[in-house]
Amino acid sequence: MEMDGRKRKILDAIIRNYLETGEPVGSRTISRYTDLHLSSATIRNEMSDLEEMGFIVQPHTSAGRIPTDKGYRLYVNSIVETKMQKTEAMTSLMIYRTNRLEEMLKQVVRLLASMTNYTTMISAPSYRGSKVKFIQLSRLGPRQLLNVVVIEGNIVRSHIIDLVTDIDEETVYRLNMLLNSKLSGLTLMDINLGLISSMKEEAGSHAEVVSDVLDTIADVIRAETDEKMQIYTSGADNIFRYPELADSTKARKLISTLEEKSVLVDFVKETRERESQGETGIQVYIGDEGPVEDMKDCSVVTASYDLGDGLTGTIGIIGPKRMDYEKAMRNLKEMKKSLDNLFGGASAREPTGPGDRDAPANAGAAAGANGAWPGAGSGKPEDGK
Amino acid sequence: MEMDGRKRKILDAIIRNYLETGEPVGSRTISRYTDLHLSSATIRNEMSDLEEMGFIVQPHTSAGRIPTDKGYRLYVNSIVETKMQKTEAMTSLMIYRTNRLEEMLKQVVRLLASMTNYTTMISAPSYRGSKVKFIQLSRLGPRQLLNVVVIEGNIVRSHIIDLVTDIDEETVYRLNMLLNSKLSGLTLMDINLGLISSMKEEAGSHAEVVSDVLDTIADVIRAETDEKMQIYTSGADNIFRYPELADSTKARKLISTLEEKSVLVDFVKETRERESQGETGIQVYIGDEGPVEDMKDCSVVTASYDLGDGLTGTIGIIGPKRMDYEKAMRNLKEMKKSLDNLFGGASAREPTGPGDRDAPANAGAAAGANGAWPGAGSGKPEDGK
DNA sequence: TGTTAGCACTCGTTATGTTGGAGTGCTAAC
DNA sequence: GTTAGCACTCCAACATAACGAGTGCTAACA
Numbered sequence: 164m165e166m167d168g169r170k171r172k173i174l175d176a177i178i179r180n181y182l183e184t185g186e187p188v189g190s191r192t193i194s195r196y197t198d199l200h201l202s203s204a205t206i207r208n209e210m211s212d213l214e215e216m217g218f219i220v221q222p223h224t225s226a227g228r229i230p231t232d233k234g235y236r237l238y239v240n241s242i243v244e245t246k247m248q249k250t251e252a253m254t255s256l257m258i259y260r261t262n263r264l265e266e267m268l269k270q271v272v273r274l275l276a277s278m279t280n281y282t283t284m285i286s287a288p289s290y291r292g293s294k295v296k297f298i299q300l301s302r303l304g305p306r307q308l309l310n311v312v313v314i315e316g317n318i319v320r321s322h323i324i325d326l327v328t329d330i331d332e333e334t335v336y337r338l339n340m341l342l343n344s345k346l347s348g349l350t351l352m353d354i355n356l357g358l359i360s361s362m363k364e365e366a367g368s369h370a371e372v373v374s375d376v377l378d379t380i381a382d383v384i385r386a387e388t389d390e391k392m393q394i395y396t397s398g399a400d401n402i403f404r405y406p407e408l409a410d411s412t413k414a415r416k417l418i419s420t421l422e423e424k425s426v427l428v429d430f431v432k433e434t435r436e437r438e439s440q441g442e443t444g445i446q447v448y449i450g451d452e453g454p455v456e457d458m459k460d461c462s463v464v465t466a467s468y469d470l471g472d473g474l475t476g477t478i479g480i481i482g483p484k485r486m487d488y489e490k491a492m493r494n495l496k497e498m499k500k501s502l503d504n505l506f507g508g509a510s511a512r513e514p515t516g517p518g519d520r521d522a523p524a525n526a527g528a529a530a531g532a533n534g535a536w537p538g539a540g541s542g543k544p545e546d547g548k
Numbered sequence: 549m550e551m552d553g554r555k556r557k558i559l560d561a562i563i564r565n566y567l568e569t570g571e572p573v574g575s576r577t578i579s580r581y582t583d584l585h586l587s588s589a590t591i592r593n594e595m596s597d598l599e600e601m602g603f604i605v606q607p608h609t610s611a612g613r614i615p616t617d618k619g620y621r622l623y624v625n626s627i628v629e630t631k632m633q634k635t636e637a638m639t640s641l642m643i644y645r646t647n648r649l650e651e652m653l654k655q656v657v658r659l660l661a662s663m664t665n666y667t668t669m670i671s672a673p674s675y676r677g678s679k680v681k682f683i684q685l686s687r688l689g690p691r692q693l694l695n696v697v698v699i700e701g702n703i704v705r706s707h708i709i710d711l712v713t714d715i716d717e718e719t720v721y722r723l724n725m726l727l728n729s730k731l732s733g734l735t736l737m738d739i740n741l742g743l744i745s746s747m748k749e750e751a752g753s754h755a756e757v758v759s760d761v762l763d764t765i766a767d768v769i770r771a772e773t774d775e776k777m778q779i780y781t782s783g784a785d786n787i788f789r790y791p792e793l794a795d796s797t798k799a800r801k802l803i804s805t806l807e808e809k810s811v812l813v814d815f816v817k818e819t820r821e822r823e824s825q826g827e828t829g830i831q832v833y834i835g836d837e838g839p840v841e842d843m844k845d846c847s848v849v850t851a852s853y854d855l856g857d858g859l860t861g862t863i864g865i866i867g868p869k870r871m872d873y874e875k876a877m878r879n880l881k882e883m884k885k886s887l888d889n890l891f892g893g894a895s896a897r898e899p900t901g902p903g904d905r906d907a908p909a910n911a912g913a914a915a916g917a918n919g920a921w922p923g924a925g926s927g928k929p930e931d932g933k
Numbered sequence: 934t935g936t937t938a939g940c941a942c943t944c945g946t947t948a949t950g951t952t953g954g955a956g957t958g959c960t961a962a963c
Numbered sequence: 964g965t966t967a968g969c970a971c972t973c974c975a976a977c978a979t980a981a982c983g984a985g986t987g988c989t990a991a992c993a
Binding site for chain 3: 612
Binding site: 201202203204205208223224225226 | 935936937938939942943944945
């Protein structure tokens, strides 16, 4: 069967109507909703065809039609093709100046939730590609060391190491030399367990201490793997806006899934995967298309963001299948843009401000410290209600 | 009206039965449920009295009775008096050895949720009473410093500071001396803004640098105030086990409250408050008794834990009013004990090997990792716009 | 050949009884 | 003081009916 323009229009009308009401939509509604000026009978015929083609279904006999995943997919694709080309101007972020990336992420995700009235998620940026800049051991006591690792992008990780044997300042000094010469400049991915064990051998007389230190560093690396990826969510209560998700069985599963953020990592992975395969921009997972079984009644829209210095993460919107895809994608796109530019996207650098912005590695800290959020100013959640 | 033993037994029976079923309980049920061997008619008379006294109510005429907050309160008090005296042996924590305090807290709260089938919360330990142990500035570049603050209990906070003017190693060294001599040994509460500003004056030629550094430290302190207190929750989906909380309006409010963890801080504060007033052990908030308006259909059971070194926090169980108070209090008490002993209750302090000591040390580091993100103000927050 | 009007039919929703049971309060008898 | 009995209330469950939305089909029409 062929998909002609009229069928297309009718399908669009059905979906759009269903997005608004959440109720199955009948032929009569469409007959007047569209500018096609067709009688309900004709529409019925077409709907019958569309059902046969798999774009819509009846929840039960003699009810209106609702879109299938396949129908949604077509709709989303058409949005991507048409509307998304003319990207609108970025609305500026209403993010208060904060000191911590963590707070910033929470605010972003909260803002997005209040803008869209959907549940939202964001993954903390992972910096697998970033290089080790500086390692320092300090002696806190005869058997206690402070280990600080600074990574490109000015990420700092610090641990305290308790030793079994005493250690003196001299040894600490030599260890510092060894660690910096061996490890700086390498990415966290480069510092694999193989390298670490070979370094342990080289360590000679202080093998034990080195071993402890390296184990700690290995912990740092391990802590940044996918399994431990930090994910923040917001607006979980929004699912109660949509009756089809709000019945207690489904809601419970969803809440549980959102709380157990580990499964959300699958969306981050999947998004990263797709992006690496050339698909770029906004990803849409409709129902079963997503990697998470318990979210098959939902659609998820995701995008990757890039803070620079290899710090990339994923931000997403989770809603019912009848979510307002267009708005969601628009909001997400804007948010992505804001994040991409946060720490000095090439065009967004402002030469004003006290900080030394020249060194690229500086950008993150400088921007954050000086509160030079791009376009801090107006920008309202659209359509609160 | 007097509260005699029989009334007491009947009230107990009513409450216990209601805890199990969630349904209003009638006189006939009680007549057989108890070992009083009274007819339903007699029970009815007594129930009528109990209602007059305010311990139970009828949800509607000719329904059974359900406990009021006052009734619950009496019941809880009786548990405290009788059962809780013989504290049972602590069941050992099924917590995997983890490197990060954060992970540990999440596991605790998850474990407690799965044990009780209620929603649970835990506040990250605050260390307001802890002393500064060690401050270190390291020079990363001509205008960039790494600032590490170690606090008693091996909490580490590190920030990167971007300066407006260049700084040399010599100055960094002198600054280190100044900071350590002035600040170590003081608690975070002692280091108030007054002290900081007086130090700024003393700084002399490097006033600007000192100012930057001290501002950063001030930020660290500020970041540890109540408003920023970290709270973890788990088992939010458990509210759907209890129909009286699961209708979409209430559930939505609750989910929203749990997500917006900031209001949960009120429970932490309240618990701390009560403890400082001599009340000790387990706190129970029934309905309105708690500080949070949106949780008036819930009861909350809380306890403080103490990891040692002044690191104290609060752990709590959130459930319906008909929660199994006895079990909740028991579980909470055990969990509290486990936490109190975790990092070496007096007896457990022996250094039995590096493994044991790892936990506390790294726990601190984890907290440090959180604060490791750049963005502690570099001093001159001229707002970019 | 495509479009439309009309009609019978289905099915979910809502409103309206109807009934049974659980529970109460009251009273009188033990 | 306790109990049995009775009338009454009210909820929950069920059945029934009315209604409306929507469909599929057929026949008529342009």
